[in-house]
Amino acid sequence: MNVTQRYRFIYKPLVFAAGLAPLVWLVCGAFGWLGASLGADPVKKLEHECGKTALNFLLLTLAVTPTRNLLGLPQLLRLRRMLGLFAFFYVVVHFTVYLVLDLELNFATLGADIAKRPYITIGFTALLLLIPLAATSTNGMMRRLGRRWTSLHRLVYVIAILGVWHFYWQVKRDVREPLIYAGVLALLLLYRLVRARAAASTRARLTSRSGSATAPERT
């Protein structure tokens, strides 16, 4: 098998199965199958677990680029779209559980929550921002958008910050877990910042060498 076949027939199906595993576990818990249980408040458990799973996939998506660079595995990029779509999927389930099972379809409360409660406002914003990314995740859209696709998908940095912030703000008092998420996100973003700086200075050096000696240095 060549690399393409290995990804198509082995790695991608494995990632797909792993992506569905949290959902399968939650469904088992909801129905009491296989000894799984969601505890005394299944609605909150579903809501929180879907939210955290979405954040996990978001961070995994952001971890693809550093991992492929650091381990020298450029093929890893082939898994990124699926990870990102799983993040979107769990965000949608998270929101659906909140709207249907928690608020019991009370749209007045939904409106009040989004308008009045900052942690819900930013969570909802993150959900809205994810929609164009999911919609433009196909090969066709990538081709059609060209360079603009990359600019658009930089939104994921904003979304990840909003998502972790949303988690941090809804916790009552014990912020240890959201702080771990914030730490991992900070590392992933810092990596990009450092890389961008390094790339910019390399470009500047190349420009000054190949171009005129008076070319302005880029920072």
Added chain:
Amino acid sequence: MPTRVPRIAPSEITPPEVYFSRRALLAGALASGVSALAHASRVPAPGEPLNYTRNEKLSVSEAPNKYEEITTYNNFYEFGTDKEDPSENARSLHTSPWSVSVDGEAEVRGTFTLEDILKGQSLEERIYRFRCVEAWSLVVPWVGFPLSSLVTRFKPTSRAKYVEFTTLYDLHQMPGERVPVLNWPYVEGLRMDEAMHPLTLMVVGLYGRVLPNQDGAPLRLIVPWKYGFKSIKSIVKIRFTDTQPRTAWNVATPHEYGFYANVNPQVDHPRWSQASERRIGAPFLAARRPTLPFNGYAAEVASLYQGMDLRRYF
């Protein structure tokens, strides 16, 4: 859905040393006559049945939550901050022997064993609503006695304006106290008139049995018209003061948790609404219900706060 098969938690299985000490106790009681057994001052262990009468008048008619729900969905940060943590970790708490120290503006002060505290109190069952500040609620059949009947025994002086309660502080028995989420030990307090109100209950049991550790054994407070965090658990200290006690959640986040903490659907928590609540254990899509002023006890307690701005004194 949680399984309905009753499971015996490891904490409910009698450890051999207790088992054998019971035999010794029984033998001793038999030796000194049956009457000794009848008046045994021994406090029953968690899960043992209690003698009580049901107080229908002060009970709500709503169906109580299942024992399993009340004992596995707990906020008791001394054993961890997840709802399941207390039921998993609270067996490290030893409730016997237990003593309570009484201090401050009272004529009778000192350290009392739990047996002393319970002496002469007749236990009653009261089914109360329980509303957490996190906007979920339960209906619980507590067993206890009015706090007022305990307070009068200590003869508080005219300077006593408040009662302050303190939870056990013991890093081995309560490992959650190693984590600085709150300023340990947990402290709560009531105004004297709130403490003397007939609805305010000192609780020692649940569903007719001795309170399990995760629900605040061996002695906890229940103030049904206030958010759950006022109802302090595993009490080791009672102090009468002339100044308002510095209560744990109020110290931690004063703009989110007030001293009074009366259930009030009109005053939101800064981060979430208090207008409605979800009843634990209720069927899917039928769990959310409007929150009632003073948790449905307005007729009994609203007069305590007459003329007070409840938005300011939240």
